[in-house]
Amino acid sequence: MSYPTLHSRREMLRQSAVGFGSLALASLLAEDGVRAQPSLDPLAPRPAHHAPRAKRIIFMFMKGGPSHVDTFDYKPLLQRDHGRPYPFDRPRVTFASTGNLLGSPWRFRRHGASGAWVSSLFPNVARCVDDLCFVHSLHGTNAAHGGAVMKLHTGADNFVRPSIGSWVTYGLGSENRNLPGFVSICPTLAHGGVNNWGSAFLPAVYQGTPLGNASIPAVEARVRYIRNDRLPTDVQRLQLDRLLEMNRDHQAHSGAEPSLEARINSFELAFRMQREMPEVEDLSGESQATLNLYGFNDPVTANFGRQCLLARRFAERGVRFIQCTHSDPLVQWDQHGNLRQGHEAKAREVDLPIAGLLTDLKARGLLEDTLVWWGGEFGRTPTVEGGGMDGRDHNPEGFTHWLAGGGVKGGFHYGATDDYGWHAEQDPVHIHDMHATILHLLGLDHERLTYRYGGRDFRLTDVRGNVVEALLA
């Protein structure tokens, strides 16, 4: 049988090479010792703009907006002035109306050699503070969940733009050719939904692959269509062999078409992916000690614990961007009321698993080149919401995120909110700056990571963003 010649690289790129199909092509070539042109394979690992400090990233997204003044941003004056009016100007627009200052119901203590203040909500994460790099002066632009979640994930809150995971995968490619480069475990479908892991105008190959969604327990979270309950693998092999033969015959008739070739390969890759994905999800090789480290032995922590353990397993296999989402089907971290009970319950679910992940990554030497990122779409107001005594409103004006591992300073604190925790005051860091810094740690220059669409070059950071050099180790 004779095989077609491809007439132009551009023809191939334009028509087809945006999928696992071409990846298979490239990998077959690599196996035969021929160097594929990097541009032929959209998911091939690409050299970074500069030496990366982290090769991959795990983002632990706390949906709903955890309160910084009740967790990692200790405000003694807030405790002292509980019940008094907030003495400074309030933001021009707020989501809801709030009353006077509300002292935190939780006790803060100093932890670790760095002496970081952490509240009693996070006793286990508190053990890891010497590895954490706190940004206490993060601020965004949107006081509603939808806009704020999209801003955090895509850098935009009024347009559909590619998610940060897609940008990173577009910039760096993937290190595992049998798995997607970007996975999102149990993502929320609300407030931007798929846009938060979508690729928008970037080629589809860079979009995140979701495992389940936030309404599904992690143990049931699967990539869509990864399993066939009807036909055994050997029957599928028979089908694929016949399919290949038919496609070859068809091609011999219709002439050379790169798109046809790419589609043939996509089936072979799908076959490999459906073999590899269950291996990631199969935790039978993990020791009981490891499972306990992530909280599998407690029903309260087991769910997020599984997300965290899956994250480590994806990280080990070279997946570039891994997101876990903590979002129960009801109100998540969004305590407009019922703050005490709500935050207590939420923190219990994630505290041990997060500490477990950090400990495990460190023990395995993975924390050195894995960046861990923790935070919500905004923080909460230091004032009490409405007429109640037990709730806080959304606060995008100043809140805390932390980073750990790959290239950031451990036991470090950057920036500060005002005396009560409302506005980012000292060294404010905008979401765009956070994005620029994360891209920088991964070896990407946020000003050069561009994609031309509809007549102009787009960036994750739009026309803004500064790398926060002080965070870099």
Place this chain on the structure above:
Amino acid sequence: MHRRHSFVLVLAALAIATAPDAVCAQEKAASPEQVRFFETSIRPLLVDRCQKCHGPKKQKAELRLDSRASILKGGESGPAAVPGYPDKSLLIKAVRHVSDKLKIPDGKKLSGREIADLTRWVQMGLPYPETLAAPKADPKNWWAFQSPRRPEVPKVKDSAWPQTALDHFILAKLEAKGLKPAPAADRRTLIRRATFDLIGLPPTPAELDAFVKDTSANAFAKVVDRLLASPHYGERWGRHWLDVARYADSNGLDENVAFGNAWRYRDYVVKAFNDDLPFDQFVLEQLAGDLLETKDVAVRQRRLIATGFLSLGPKVIAEVDEKKMEMDIVDEQIDTVGRAFMGLTLGCARCHDHKFDPIPLADYYGLAGIFRSTKTMDHFKKIARWHEHPLASATDPAIKAAHASEIAKQKAVIDELARKPTEETKATLKRLRDELAKLEKSGPTIPTAMGVADGVVVDAAIHPRGNHLKIGKAVPRHVPVLLALEHAPAFDAKTSGRLELGRWLVQPDHPLTSRVMVNRIWRWHFGDGIVRSTDNFGTLGELPSDQALLDWLAHRFTLPSPLGGEGSGVRGDGAWSIKAMHRLIMLSSTYQMSATADAKTKEADPENRLHGRANVRRLEAEAIRDTLLAVGGVLDRSMGGSMLHVKNRDYLFDHTSKDTTSYDSRRRSLYLPVIRNHLYDVFQLFDYPDPATPSGDRATTTVAPQALFLMNSDWTMKICDHLAESLLKQTGLDDVGRVRRLYVEAYGRDATDAEAAKAIALVREVDLAIQKREPNLDRRRLLAWSALCQVVVSANEFVYVQ
């Protein structure tokens, strides 16, 4: 191993083919991708890392690296680069530090990525655009901003080939390059192409047969007319327009609530295409249907529904800053109108003068005044409420009044009793109150449609840098000055100005409207537009492959009166008739070519910009699904209406992330709910466009998850079960007959003997392999045939149309 080597051969051939190809390419002009690559990756690198020593100020080693010519001229050691051959280029050797003599004397070694970029650039043939893609000429002279003039129909050598004037344009270009058009497609290929093209479904075996046997001269014209008269035509082509209209059944963005009445706009579009509503009318109705005078209630309602076009955009409806929300909604409308009708990215001018197109900030706010004077929202308080038009029928008000008076009566009775409540009346009172509650709920609801009306007429103030908190000077409502030509409309002080905007857009000699639309039609027929950037005709868009052809089509499209003649349709050419445009295109030799080209044509025109052959095209998401349903014999062909499972304005997704949308339907894909932020995953897999932005050009990607869907989804397997059942039910057929039937249904052709034998062998093998799992003989037989069907519908021949 055998297969592996074949890939190596392909790539080796590719690598060899690339270099010389690239060299030629540079002698033309840098492609937009090359420009982008150069401007983002190469120019900054040359400026930062090279030109300090090898630039206008210093020329170390006599070398300058600040123009293509100076690089080719080189310095003391000879030319710095050989276009297309990185390994022979001193520049590449130097940055790789392969030898001490050649390495860059001072400064750091370039990063791996920078070296890779430079290497790729040399490989491309050193495209070195002079300045950042800025138009060299005054944008005033940009081709797309001049009115189309009727071009001369070119002369051709081979007078036998053209069937229409259109063919002259195509053939003339081919002949100029010494190329020949591909031979005509065979009839089975042609009817399959035309049927998918016009109705998005495959031809039935009977239709195939009839066309193959029809010996009359106008056999194909009859097929085209039959398809254009089919109600499925509007479903197919209406869907194309819905891509442009960023149609969706939910808001998406921050709060994903149901656009419970959006379907009325969708059905309006389907009907507009089926009725061949002239495109100028179609534009006017969508922009200003509420402002067009008519006494006919049905026409009035249709036009109110049409204005849903302006209202369908995604909105941040929980935005706490009401002023920002208003301006964001106006912005979305300007951007959509710009892209949909003019192929312009007007949104860029919200913050600054458009960098590339002649749209200054003032022109943007001139348009913004029109949409700020338009009432899209009833209010902006969170959760903000979009406006809907009541669609009262003649009897509705009377029914409503009757109902209201009944409620009033009941209330009066209750009030009377409640004045002096006694133990006896207590029970009666409760009963009456319950009845009242029921009555109030059961009231007749007057249907409503999303749409806009005129609001308070204002001129918009410029917001410098797009910041709605900064107020600059107010600009009167106006259309973009440079595009207005001599037709700048005067705006009425009492109305929003949408009608004036619409009338200006559909001037026959408007430089963009007709061109953009005929280009869209061309794109939807052929897979590529004459201007490939269908939504950007500005200076950063692509140039037309043949402007004369585009202008000729635009001119025909806008001819004032029907000509008759061409085709045998209801109307002749022109008069903005889209169906006439289909006939004009489909009855040409160009459309009827086969996809197989001789090697010379392919070599000379790999991207088929000259139309020397037909394009092989993958079916779109909807066509794949509809065809599977049709071939499986279970397609529900009923039309119109809503399939949304939640009430208007209710949440599709709230905090719960529970996806309650059902796609378990056998109706055509067009009618499935389009949920922004959470598209039906089958659609998303197969490149359905993002319904948040207007799009006239769908991508075709090939990714492994598509294969997983076909291999593993219950949906695919169920369809294949239906197909297998229908084959096994045919008692008059033996197994070979069944395979033949399957091939005709799926591919529109007979199976060869070898194909039939192999198919039957696969059925037997599968049957044998699942013996233990499935002891029931009939069930096993069904599974085995279903497995065969799955292979047949997964094959390239099924999803690619020649």
